[in-house]
Amino acid sequence: MPSALEALVVDRYPRSSTYDPQWIVDNLMGPHPLWSAEGLMQAMTLEPGMRVLDLGCGTALTSIFFAREYDVEVWATDLWVDPTENWHRIQQAGAADRVHPIQSDAHKLPFAHDFFDAIVSIGAFNYFGTGADYLAYLTQFLHPGGTLGVIAPGIRTAPAAALPPYLENRWGPDLCTWLPPDWWHQLWHRTNLVTIQTADFLPNGWSDWLLWLKTCAKVGRGYKPDEQMLETDQGNLLGLTRLVAQLN
Ligand SMILES: C[S@@+](CC[C@H](N)C(=O)[O-])C[C@H]1O[C@@H](n2cnc3c(N)ncnc32)[C@H](O)[C@@H]1O
Known part of the structure; x- marks a missing residue:
């Protein structure tokens, strides 16, 4: 492993730290996926043998992680990534x-209703889950009492009329979906379908995301616009929204 990647072995994420950082960097699509998955599991429980939908799994690293670490069976579901590539991984x-x-659009899922014990989504839910009718659609695939857990890029509070310049410069359709925990709480609460257990910002989310981007940059896999934005923000507005809810 290049010595630069040693920064990705941290005590805060003991389970993630047992995975090869080079493998994680080679398959990256957003913030460190295993740190996000492990951070979600600080607020959510998976029991051995559960059927889990990993929605928007990208390169399936989180699916592999959940299966290996929590002894669950995972349907690694994604739109953009070729399922054959994921199968090899x-x-x-x-x-x-x-x-x-599985290759599928999150709006046309090929699963039986009531099939899953849990649904998780890491760094992807903001791409497809912001519609007022989406939770009702998705929870059809979860059986009553099942749990939904999400980590997604977020903003601490809805932007005021004037954005700070570092956000203004980077603002666009993607950042519009980086929404506050309270926003998601309201969206889900009003459905009367779930009991929300957690709607917060992942502790250390922004600083770990920045550490990840800086480390990736050292091996040619960084993303400067987000690194600069997080560096300037210093956790003031940006971070990772964490949501956990149980189907009533
Ligand atoms: C930023 S990547 C994150 C991937 C992975 N979960 C991770 O953390 O590395 C966002 C993922 O959302 C998936 N996605 C976007 N829109 C989707 C949709 N409508 N249905 C299913 N997946 C979707 C993409 O295929 C992509 O892999």
């Missing part, structure tokens, strides 16, 4: 018996 990680790659 899953096989190479020794998780072929517990992780099933």
